[in-house]
Amino acid sequence: MNYDEKVRRLETHGVGHLLWEFSLPAIFAAVVNALQGIINRIFVGQTLGEIGMTAVTVTFPIITIMLAVGMTIGIGSNTLISIRLGEKKNKEAEEVVGQSLFLFMLFGIGFMLFGLLFQEPLLRLFGTSDRVMPHAKMYLSVMVCGAFFHEMSFGVNSFLRSEGKPKTAMNTTVIMVLLNVFFDWLFLIVLHTDIWGAALATILAQICSSAWVAWHYIYGSTLLRWRWKYIRWNPKLAKEVFILGMPPFLFQAVTCVIQAIQIRQIAYYGHLYGEKHGFENGGDTAIGAFGIVFVVWMLTVFPLIGLNQGAQSIIGYNIGAKHYRRVARTLKLTLISALVFALVCSVILFVFPETILYPFVPQQDGETMLMLGCRAVRFFVIFFPIGALVMAMTSYYQAIGEAKTAIVLSLIRQAVMLIPALIFLPLYFGLDGVWLSLPLCDAGTFLPAAVLLWMEWRRLKTLGGLKTLEKVQEPV
Secondary structure (H helix, E strand, O other): OOHHHHHHHHHHOOHHHHHHHHHHHHHHHHHHHHHHHHHHHHHHHHHHHHHHHHHHHHOHHHHHHHHHHHHHHHHHHHHHHHHHHHOOOHHHHHHHHHHHHHHHHHHHHHHHHHHHHHHHHHHHHOOOOOOOHHHHHHHHHHHHHOHHHHHHHHHOHHHHHHOOOHHHHHHHHHHHHHHHHHHHHHHHHHOOOOOHHHHHHHHHHHHHHHHHHHHHHHHOOOOOOOOHHHOOOOHHHHHHHHHHHHHHHHHHHHHHHHHHHHHHHHHHHHHHHHHHHOOOOHHHHHHHHHHHHHHHHHHHHHHHHHHHHHHHHHHHHHHHOOOHHHHHHHHHHHHHHHHHHHHHHHHHHHHOHHHHHHHHOOOOOOHHHHHHHHHHHHHHOOOHHHHHHHHHHHHHHHHOOOHHHHHHHHHHHHHHHHHHHHHHHHHHHOHHHHHHHHHHHHHHHHHHHHHHHHHHHHHHHHHOOOOOHHHOOOOO
C-alpha cells in the first residue's frame, strides 16, 4: 500500500477502526511521555529527597511555557497538514513542515537566552525559597540549554501522525523515554550527580529522539519530506500555524500563570498548615506533594491528549474532504471514549491514592508529603470526567480550524474561573482551597461547552444534509 492509499483510508475506512488505529499509538506515546516525567520524579525523589522534588516542581511554570510553544507549533502544523492532505495539496503540506522546523529553531534559541538571563527572578516570582533556589537554578539551567530539542521532541511527532504513520510516532516516543530512564539511572544512581543529572538525562533523550525523527524525514520513506528551501521564515504560514495552535498555547500559557499562583499559594498556606500541625518547612513539603500529584495527574490527562490527537487527524482530513458524517461519527466516539476513561481513572485515584503516590515519596520523612498528596488527589478527581469532555470539545474545534471557539473554551476554564478560585478559595479553606479550585472550574466550564456541542451537532447535521446523524450507516 503506497502512502496516497494510506492517507485515503481517512475517508474510506470505518471511523471506529481509524480512531482506534490513530489514537492508540498516540495514547501509548502520551502515556509513555507521562511515564518519562513520572520515572524522572521517582529517581529524583529517591536519590535527592524532598528538596530535589521541590526544586523540580518550582520550575514547572517555565517548563510549561516551553511545552506550550512546542504543542502550539506541533498541533497547529498537524491540523494544517491534515487539512492540506485532505485537499490533496502535498506541496503545501511540506511547506508547513518546513515552516514548523524553522519556528522550533527560533523559539529554542529564544528560550535558552531568556532562561539563562532571567532564571533567578522567575524562580523568586514562583515562590522558590532560599533553601531550594540553588537546586532549582541548577536544574533549570540545563533544561533551557536543551530547549530546542525539548520543542522538537514534543512537536515533530505530529507530522508523522498527520500523514498516517502513528506507529512510527509512537516508537519515537518510546525510544526517548527508554533513553531517559537509562540516563537517569546512569547519572543519579551510578555517577551520583546532583540534580543537574536529571535534567541532562531528559535533554540527551530528547536529542536522540529528535535525531531519530530527522533520519526518517531526510532518508526514510515518508510521504512528506524535510526540504531546506522550506525551512525559512514564512509570515503567512507562521500566522496560520499559530492561529490553529493558539488554543493549546493559551491553555498552557494560562497554565503557567496558574502553576505560578498555585505554587505561591501552596508555599504560603502550606507554611501555615505546617505551623498548625507542628512540622517544619511546610511550604516546601506542600510544594513537593503538589509535584508528585502533578506527575500522576499527567498520567491521566496525557492519554486524553493522545485520544484527541488521534481524532484530530481523522476530523481534520474529513473536514478538508467535506465528509461531514464521518466528522460527526468521530466526534461522538471521541466524547464517549474520553468520558469512560475519565470515570475509570477517577474511581481508581479516589480509592487508592496511597498506593499510586507512594513510589514518588522520599524514603526519609515522606509521611507528611504522602498525606498531603493523597488529600489533593481526592479533590482533583471530583469532576475529572466533566473536564475530559471539555478537553475533547476544545480539541475538536482545533481540528476543524475553529480556533476562536477553542480559545474561548480554554479561557473560560483557565482564566475566568480557575485563577480567581485559586486566589479566593484558600482565604476560606486554607490549603484545601488550592486543591478544590480545579474540580470546581471543570464543573463550571461544562455548561458553555455543552451548549457549543449542541450547536455544532446541529451544524454538522445541516452540512451533511441529514435529519439525524445518528442514523447514518457508516462503517465502524
